[in-house]
Amino acid sequence: MPGQLLLVDDEPGLREAVQAYLEDSGFTVDVASNARDGLELAHQKLPDLVITDIMMPQVDGYQFLKQLRDDPQLKSLPVVFLTARGMTADRIQGYTAGVDAYLSKPFDPDELVAIVSNLLEKQAALRTASETDDTHNIADMARQIAEIRALLTQRGAIAQSPSPIKIDFTPREQSVLELVVDGLMNKEIARRLETSVRNVEKYVSRLFSKTGTNSRTELVRFALEHGLTR
Incomplete structure (x- = not known):
């Protein structure tokens, strides 16, 4: 392999x-x-x-x-x-x-x-095996992301102007971030970007590192709060 x-x-x-x-x-x-x-x-x-x-x-x-x-x-x-x-x-x-x-x-x-x-x-x-577990949790993840979006919208926390922070994402990292915020799992992101699941895992790991987050939910919250998505 x-x-x-x-x-x-x-x-x-x-x-x-x-x-x-x-x-x-x-x-x-x-x-x-x-x-x-x-x-x-x-x-x-x-x-x-x-x-x-x-x-x-x-x-x-x-x-x-x-x-x-x-x-x-x-x-x-x-x-x-x-x-x-x-x-x-x-x-x-x-x-x-x-x-x-x-x-x-x-x-x-x-x-x-x-x-x-x-x-x-x-x-x-x-x-x-992890992807299988992810598939089982897609509905729950979608619910969490929907709740985060609703919560941030209610509080007016979604940035409507340029982000107050600047993070140097590569174009591919930015693309992966957009898709994570849209609620897509790694397998779906890999299919959309025509790459491997392993590569998507690497990009998501880098996004965690650059944003100081530890989970997809935290990453979505951080991205929405700071206007890091288009």
């Missing part, structure tokens, strides 16, 4: 070889040579999965994993450790820290591809 990956490793030779093999296997791969740059790239690209070395200068793999798990946008990302430390105690430490898979160097590239594919398939299954 092709997906967008982030590879973080401070060894240039290994990094380039793994990137090339993964790309030959159909994946899109962004790379970073250290955890700091990796975290920045993760925020920019919102990858489907992260592959990282453990033994890196300044910020090691365990610290990097903690940064990912502590970040609301990134905490659910599958993470694979690539490391020369392959003792049982090391593996236990990795899994205890929350890593999804642990592969010791040297490793067979085909095994890495199999691990990555398996984790992405599990993520896809979880998203499908």
Whole structure:
């Protein structure tokens, strides 16, 4: 199952070889040579999965994993450790820290591809289950949005003039925001914009981050209060 990956490793030779093999296997791969740059790239690209070395200068793999798990946008990302430390105690430490898979160097590239594919398939299954739950909640969500619109209209809270705040949305983020406010769920938005549900999830996550909201209802309320929709 092709997906967008982030590879973080401070060894240039290994990094380039793994990137090339993964790309030959159909994946899109962004790379970073250290955890700091990796975290920045993760925020920019919102990858489907992260592959990282453990033994890196300044910020090691365990610290990097903690940064990912502590970040609301990134905490659910599958993470694979690539490391020369392959003792049982090391593996236990990795899994205890929350890593999804642990592969010791040297490793067979085909095994890495199999691990990555398996984790992405599990993520896809979880998203499908989530979409099913969303479908069951569409009526309730529509009711909540209708109530928010009515409440804000009654209080005169919907901005009738330029928004008092300025948020730098990309054109696609703005399009997704408009559709969320209209009450569409991710699957419907993906169909309308001719993109994948995963991409819509990324845009909605970015909207949450930029507006400081944590749910679709909060996002709709925030957008209406500040006149962020046309």
